[in-house]
Amino acid sequence: MIKRTLMFSNPAYLSHKNSQLVISFPDEERDDRTVPIEDIGVVVLENQQITISHGCIAALVQNNVALVSCDSSHMPTGLILPLDGGNTQAERFRYQIEASVPLKKQLWQQTIQQKIYNQARVLQMIGIDAANMFRWSKCVKSGDPDNYEGRAAAYYWQNIFSHYLNFNRGRTGEPPNNLLNYGYAILRAITARSLVSSGLLPTLGIFHRNKYNAYCLADDIMEPYRPFVDLIVYDIVAEGVGLSELNTTLKTRLLQLPQVDVSFDDMTSPLLVGMSRTTASLARCFEGASRKINYPTMSL
Template sequence: MIKRTLFFGNPAYLSTKNQQLVVNFPEEDIDEKTIPIEDLGYVVLEHPQITVSNGLLMKLIQNKTAVITCDKQHLPCSLLQPLVGHTEQSERMRYQLNASIPLKKNLWQQTVMAKIDNQANHFLSREKNALRLKRYAKAVKSGDLGNQEALAAAFYFQNLFDLEGFSRNQKGIPPNNLLNYGYAILRAVTARALVSSGLLPSVGIFHHNKYNAFCLADDIMEPYRPFVDAIVYDIVESGCYIEELNTNIKSDLLMIPAMDVVIDGKQSPLMNAMSRTTASLYECFEGSRRKILYPDFQSSLQTFIT
């Protein structure tokens, strides 16, 4: 089942009644609205004057709904997640924590290869030359000691957008702002799936910054990044004003969890594919599987540009 994403950009009072999310807009003449909590996958809270009842937060977490809050720049800055995401959580975390260094290096090799392959296929879908990216993908060794990921990323972003002076930098010129927003949504999707699979988002296979609470999420989301890039590319090509994140652009980017991807030869919403990826990751930790299941970028992906 595809879960809904709700975005609140105006002052609102959010509460719950009869397993429904109840929305009231105190500053607007709008009737009270209700949405079944069981249908919700993500709730994005942007406006500082949003009030959320504790009873609603409890029900959202019990439903494994990711609650995302935004900062003054309107970018997602925090994620509320359950303390217990799986009935076998302690056992699954033990497998994760006891994973050997060779296993982690192999998993990171698979991840980087999948990411660069998807970047190359995104290039092909835009009729761009992907030969160098394909070479980078084939050159990835255990643990990516040659840092092919960084080489591929530099080439990829230098040639993705036909915009003078663009380079990938979080504080750089647009459409970096769009990429930042899209990746933040993707990170929340990844963290939600990891918790549901009984894994610790903070203990990575490659990322290990002690100040980063989502190291594993940052690892596993890598092959999914080109899907965000594809949406941003379409927004840029459509001629939209990209200097700021307006409502229409946010609406497009908030469709990331529901966008179609191809995984294991079948089409699936990205949020469902991510759950399959994190489940396969656990099986790798546990020893019953040797390969992480990642999606394959397809040129026929449906876009969500409005």
């Protein structure tokens, strides 16, 4: 079953009863609404006047819902995840902590290979020559010592919006950087949720190592999935709509990310489900049962 993504942009009171998320509207004459908690994958709390009961938070987290809070500018700023990812969590933590440097470098090699390949697919889909990107994806060595990720990023961002914009990628840059930032924040929450459900610790990365970053592993594993966000943003840019204000309509489109189809060798599934396949395969790599992370490929 496809899990739902819920965004709350207006004042509301959230509670739970009988395994249902109960949504009340204290400032409006509207009946309460209910949603089965087991059907929810991500909840985004955007409005600063939302009240949520502790029992509701506990029920959501217990059902492995990623609970995202936003700041006063309506950008995702916090994430609540369950502490307990499964019965074998302590064992999986140990495997993760004891992972060798060569294994981590090999996993990073696979990650960057697939990221560049998926970026190349995006360029190919929008009519940009990507032969060099496909070639670079095959040239990545263990640990990416030649920084093919950086080379690919420079070419990719120079070209992806070239039909419509003079674009420079940067978190504080001009639109559509605001759309990309929002989409990546949602993707990060999805990734962290799946890592926890696979019994892994999102803090301990295979490449990212920032002592102030609680989601280093999520930032690693989301890399090949970023192009799925980029393609949504590209479609929005191509429509010629206003981008300076990240309004509810644009956010709603970006929040469709968990339902986007992603393709593996043997199946196509929603991204939320596909991410769980990826993180489960990563857990097997840490355990020594596999040497390959199962990443999706952008479909043409």
